[in-house]
Amino acid sequence: MTATLVGMGAHDRRADKDADFSAYMSARQTALYRTAYLLAGDHATAEDLLQNAFAKLYLSWDRVRDREALDGYVRRIMVNENNSLWRRAWKRREHSTDTLPETGSVDTYDDGMGGVLWSFVQTLPPKQRSVIVLRYYEQLSEAEIAETLGISVGTVKSQASRALAGLRARAPRSLDPHGPHHDESGDAR
Amino acid sequence: MNNTPLEDQVHDALRRTADPLHRTPFTVGDVRTRARRIQRRRAAVAAGAVAAVLAVAVPIGAAMVGPAQRSEVPPATQTPAPRLTGPILVDPRSAEVVESTSVPLLDVDGARLLTQEGTVDLPRAYDSLTPYLDGWVAVANEEGTLTLEVLDDDLRVVGDPVPTGGLVVSTDGQQVAWTEYADGRWQVVRAPVAGGTEPDTTPLAPGPEGAPVRPVGFLSATEVVVDRFDEAGEVTTYVVGDGAADELPGLLQATSSSAATGTLAGLTSTDLASGCSGVVDGRGQAGTRTWETCDHTLDSFSPDGRHIVGFAPDSDGYGSPTVSILDADTGEAVVDFEVAGSRRQVAAFHDRVGWDGDDTAVLTLLTGDERFVVRLGVDGSVQRVGGATSIDSSGLVVAEVR
Known part of the structure; x- marks a missing residue:
């Protein structure tokens, strides 16, 4: 089935979806950004993680029946993304050149x-x-x-x-x- | 001296770090834009630099069995496999175990290529690796930035690495093609793996390095399909051959091609909530659509071009919970597989496919925190490849040829 279905019904559903999603984002973005930052350790990556997670949530919005589970869905995507293979490899390389804090001097x-x-x-x-x-x-x-x-x-x-x-x-x-x-x-x- | 338990101190440290942050960097519009990109990427898993775990590798040396070895039986004489009803649950723990697969595997945590002939320790981790001349040609990936390196037979880099969009290998393993950026433009290079003749280089119209051209696959012995991305993320598909690049309509973005049938698969539409994919004829210039589906995101063709892999269109970050092998002529599912797992566990096929002959797809899958390599047959058979192990927890990725 390849027919294009663009009618008022679809338009209304899209508007409803955007309104619901916008309300959720407004309510939860600050808190979830903090989690993203703690996972990532820098703001650029944190923004990337959170935007990616919000985007995937947006795509799945109609299928997420349990609105109480939205934060968990976003956290799961962020954690998975942060742990993803290449990001992890990159982090490993990055840390291999990091100078760790001197524990003896910061007691x-x-x-x-x-x-x-x-x-x-x-x-x-x-x-x-x-x-x-x-x-x-x-x-x-x-x-x-x-x-x-x-x-x-x-x-x-x-x-x-x-x-x-x-x-x-x-x-x-x-x-x-x-x-x-x-x-x-x-x-x- | 602080007498607070370490756990409480960690809690306090995290709170003190995070709580002062009051950032709301995105609007819904930003998120919709990102969602649109994700939709396209899902339908073009082969082309996305973000999908950096993608790896392409072919066997070492001429004596090895190809990763996508074709049968000697012409497709036209074969009858379509009957449709198997109902999804087949893939439980790698209870599946029949085979020692190896002809599809080379790359170890994500270690710079190693695993083949039936043995293990090759690589100087670094590569996305793509294939024999070339006396050594190798490889693509390295640093956070999505791809560079092409030519290695000698001692795995030493020869010459300067160049920016690339990736490389692809012909089904018979005789030719390799890549894109590279030089002198203000992208160009497509096709070369015989064994050397003997000069590489065929086709320059494209000038453009920025940041708007990459990514090879999709071979469309014939002398034609290579590429996707050209512009800076806005729009994609144009070209068929490059005989020194010319011809735009091919019909797809928003190509994801795979078959030199056996002269067809391309890719994304046909997206409206954020869903994406549709299809197969088009690449032998004419019209890009005539053969069929379309909104039930699957299309991946690689089988070596003989008779089948194509389809993933769930709503795959999440872990991968796809299902994988289907479709009749490439019609889009009808021949067999559907579903990864077994409890509801509380992640259970997904990684969006990587290799072909072990014409009738068996090789994939990696994740259940819980374990990764497995499995062979899934057009006849519904399920086998776990037991002989290949990774050095760490990230597992192996299927190497494939598109």
Whole structure:
């Protein structure tokens, strides 16, 4: 069937769709941009992620029956895009040349900025970083993260565990009083 | 000393980073524009530089089996395969396992080419790689920017890399074609893989490097189909041969071609909510449409040109939940496959297809966080390729020849 169906009905549906979508964008763009930024680590990529996710949502708008699930749909697309193969490869190369913060010289966290930990989060592999952002910023449950990422709850747990271990390994001692830096005598390892 | 648990500190750090951001960079118009581009890209998965995982590779050396080896039986004597009713669930975990496929595979996480003859460690990751002269010609992809490199038999780069839109290889593996940008214009280069004669170079009208020309495939032994993108994203399809480039109407954008039948497949229409694809005759200059479908996004033709792969038109970022093998003459589905998976898992075919002979498509698929390579037959058969493994979690991508 290749007939062209361009009538008032289609036009009205398009207008309704645009109005609904516009309302959703207005309500959620700021919040979802923050998630995009935490996933991407820079504004250009964050904008790219979010615009791409909004565009795919727009294309799928009529098929997304559960309006409560829209944020999850957008998050899933952003995470997937950010983790996509070449973007990941590029990030890996980028990080291989990064100079990581000197943990010994930045041994304070209570500076009111959280910048040190954020810089460490940025060095995590994308999947681990996604789990960290969804868990500790979006505060999703492990099951919700599993659904968003399309992986098992067990994988979410293992990714989160690895991510936190990675952060502990890099973080200054004072950032993790309960981490493995300390033995019974309180000596740093 | 901070006595707050690390998890809470991470939460605080993320909040302090993100909460001050009050950005709303897009309008609905911006999003609609992006959506339009996505629609086109979905229908042209072969051409999109954004689809950077795309890779083209052909066997190493003349002794190897081609990735799209044709049968010796002329298509005209074959009867169409009967339509198989209902989608066939593809569960790679329970599928019959075969050791290998003749379709070369590229390891996404490692710079390696895997073939039935062995593994080749590459100097870097390439999108496209094919034997050329005594060495190779390859396309590297850096965030969507493609460059063409010629490598010697020790995999050392010979000469300077040049901007390219990609490369394609003829079905018989005897010819390679690519586009390159030089002196203010794009040109199409066609060359015998084994050398012996000078490459045939056809310059196109001058244009910016940022408006690329991407090869789609061979239309005959001497003709190459290319898509030329303008800076507004509009696409014009050309048939390049005998030193001339002739515009071919009929498609908004070509995605594949068949030298066996002289036909092209591509996008025919898009209205954001849906996209339609079709097949046109490439042997005339009118671009006469043979058939059209709004149920599938068309991908590569089988080597004999009798079949063509169709994905779901609404594939998302993970890929397509279904794949169909269509009769290339009529557009009728011969067999439909659906990837098995729970509702809570991602389950999708990657939009990459190779052909293992005329009747078996080779694809990668994702279920949950596992990736598999499968062979899907026109007869409905499903096999998992068990012998090829990647060095990391990103899996392998099917190498293909269009």
